[in-house]
Amino acid sequence: MIHEIYPKVFFNQYDPSKRPAAEDRVIAFAGREFLCRIEGDQISYPSYSEARAAAPDDAAFIYAFDISGEDYYLCRTPERLSIEGFEYSDISTYGKVFPMDRAYAAIIAFHLNNWYSSERYCGRCGSELVPDGKERAMRCPKCGNLIYPRINPCVIVGVINDGKILCTQYNRPNAGRFALIAGFAEIGESLEECVKREVMEEVGLKVKDLRFYKSEPWGMSSSLLSGFYCRVDGDPEPHPDGVEIAAGRWFSREDLLEIYTPSHVALTSDMITKFMRGEVTEESLFGK
Ligand SMILES: [Zn+2]
Numbered sequence: 001m002i003h004e005i006y007p008k009v010f011f012n013q014y015d016p017s018k019r020p021a022a023e024d025r026v027i028a029f030a031g032r033e034f035l036c037r038i039e040g041d042q043i044s045y046p047s048y049s050e051a052r053a054a055a056p057d058d059a060a061f062i063y064a065f066d067i068s069g070e071d072y073y074l075c076r077t078p079e080r081l082s083i084e085g086f087e088y089s090d091i092s093t094y095g096k097v098f099p100m101d102r103a104y105a106a107i108i109a110f111h112l113n114n115w116y117s118s119e120r121y122c123g124r125c126g127s128e129l130v131p132d133g134k135e136r137a138m139r140c141p142k143c144g145n146l147i148y149p150r151i152n153p154c155v156i157v158g159v160i161n162d163g164k165i166l167c168t169q170y171n172r173p174n175a176g177r178f179a180l181i182a183g184f185a186e187i188g189e190s191l192e193e194c195v196k197r198e199v200m201e202e203v204g205l206k207v208k209d210l211r212f213y214k215s216e217p218w219g220m221s222s223s224l225l226s227g228f229y230c231r232v233d234g235d236p237e238p239h240p241d242g243v244e245i246a247a248g249r250w251f252s253r254e255d256l257l258e259i260y261t262p263s264h265v266a267l268t269s270d271m272i273t274k275f276m277r278g279e280v281t282e283e284s285l286f287g288k
Contacts, residue, residue, distance in 0.1 A: 001214075001216050001264075001265060001266065001267055001270050002094070002095075002100070002103065002104050002107060002216065002217075002218075002265040002266070003104055003216055003217055004100070005067070005099075005100045005101040005104050007068075008067050008068045008099075008100075008101040009067070009068050010065065010066075010067055010101075010104065010108075011065060011066040011067070011068075012065045012066075012108075014063070014135060014136035015063060016063070016131065016132075016133055016134065018063040018071065019061075020048040020052075020061050020063075020071070020073050021048065021071070022047060022048055022049040023047050023048070023049070024047065024048045024070075024071040024072070024073055025045045025046075025047065025048075025070060025071065025072045025073070025105070026045060026046050026047065026048055026050075026051035026061065026072070026073050026074075026075050027045055027064070027072060027073075027074060027075070027105065027106065027109040027113075028046075028051065028055075028074070028075035028076075028077065028081050029074075029091075029109070029110065029113045030080045030088055032090055032091050033088035033089060033090055033091070034088065034089060034091060034093075034106055034109070034110070035080075035081055035083065035086050035087070035088055036086060036087070036088075036089055036093070036106070037085055037086050037087070038087075038089065038093070038097060041096065041097055041098050042097065042098060042099070043093075043097040043098070043099075043102050043103060043106070044102065045072075045086075045102070045105075046081075046083050046086050048061065048073060050083050050086075051075050051081060051083065053083075054081040054082055054083050055075055055077050055079075055081060056077065056079070057077065060075050060076050060077040061073045061074070061075055061076075062074045062076060062116070062131075064108070064109055064112055065105075065108065067101045067104075067105060068101070072105055072109065074109055074112060074113055074116070076113065076116060091106065091107070091110050091220070093106070094106040094107050094110075094265070095263065095265045095266075103265075107218075107219035107220060108217070108219050109219075110219045110220070111149075111217075111219030111220075111222050112149065112219075114222060115149045115150055115222065116138075118150075119138045119147050122140035122142065122143060122145050122147075123145070123147075124140065124143050124145045125140060125142050125143045125145070127140050127141060127142040127143070128141075129147065132146065135148070136148070136149060137149075150222055151217075151222060151223065151224050152184055152185075152221065152222050152223045152224070153184070153185040153191065153194075153223070153224050153226065154182060154183065154184050154185065154218070154221070154223040154224065154225050154226070155182065155183060155185065155191055155194045155195050155198060155225070155226050155227075155228060156180050156181075156182045156225050156226070156227045156228070156267050156268050156271060157180055157181040157182065157195050157198060157199055157207075157227075157228050157229075157230065158180050158213070158227070158228070158229040158230075158271045158272070158275065158280075159181065159199060159205065159207055159229075159230055159231065159232060160229060160230070160231050160275070160280075160282055160285065161231055161232040161236045161250065162236070162250075163252055163253070163282070164250035164251055164252050164255075165180075165250070165251055165256075165272065165275045166180075166181070166203065166205075166238060166248060166249070166250055166251075167179065167180060167248070167249055167250075167251050167272070168180065168181055168202060168203065168240065168245045168247065168248045168249075169245070169246050169247040169248075169249075170244065170245065170246065171240075171242065171243060171244060171245055171246035177260075178247075178249065178251070179268050180268050180271060180272065181198055181199050181202050181203065181245075182198070182225075182268065183197075183198035183201070183202070184223070191226050191228070192210055192228075195207065195210055195228050195230060196210075199230075201241060201244075202240065202241055202244060202245045202248070203238040203239060203240055203241070203245060203248040204238065204239035204240075204241070205232055205234075205235070205236065205238060205239075206232070206233040206234050207230040207231065207232060207233055208230065208231060208232075208233040209230055209231050209285075209286050210228050210229075210230040211228060211229045211230065211285050211286070212226065212227070212228055213227040213228060213229055213271060213280075214227050214267065214270070215227065215267075216266075216267040218266075218267075225267045227267045227268075227270075227271050229271070229280065229285050231282070231285075231286060236250070238250075253275065253276055253277075253278060256272065256275070256276040257276060260272060260273075260276055262276075
């Protein structure tokens with residue numbers, strides 16, 4: 001998955017006193033695009049000295065995070081930077097490039113950049129926000145309101161029954177391949193309740209025996225994904241809601257081996273792939 005960058009280590013402690021050094025990495029966005037160099041499937045970013053020469057204002061550089069001693073900064077400038085050898089690419093590029101730690105840097109920087117772009121004015125009093133100065137937060141100088149980076153909790157659900165896993169297809173043009181049931185947690189809801197509600201809403205099934213699998217930070221939707229496996233409680237016939245979900249279908253390992261191409265970045269794909277390869281079974285999950 002995208003955050004599995006071992007032996008590299010992601011270190012996100014915010015340090016407001018940090019200022020960029022010449023060789024630090026810089027990620028600059030223009031909407032959904034970010035500035036990078038892609039050679040084959042290898043991605044790299046401009047250094048601070050390269051970006052500073054192109055950016056009009058040093059205040060545009062904000063410390064983002066550290067990956068194994070390599071510091072990353074966001075460059076938050078309204079202009080597109082022009083740096084020889086680097087071009088803007090759509091953020092979806094992150095899923096096709098290596099090394100993984102640099103691909104991961106793009107998606108986390110995207111999350112952070114979106115947050116900074118959204119949190120410019122106080123939602124209570126309308127004053128312009130300023131960086132807090134101590135934590136990764138924006139502060140209202142008038143009313144003291146503190147706003148932390150927004151992270152949306154979300155569940156991914158692998159429902160398993162009788163040697164098969166339930167996959168769904170979204171009801172939208174170009175919905176693409178089958179995925180797992182997924183959705184955002186509502187206010188006042190536990191992740192376990194969210195799993196049950198999402199499965200009921202999307203395919204009309206009751207589920208039981210929830211087993212937490214793994215979580216994954218997912219900067220594309222500012223989310224934190226929690227993956228659960230579970231099994232059907234009662235009738236296994238899916239009834240897709242026809243609104244969000246167009247189709248729901250049970251796939252055996254053999255079905256998947258024929259049609260499914262794993263992706264190395266996403267929790268959904270990791271969960272389907274683990275089932276397809278027999279590394280996750282009803283026996284391993286539920287002791288059946
Ligand atoms: Zn305020």
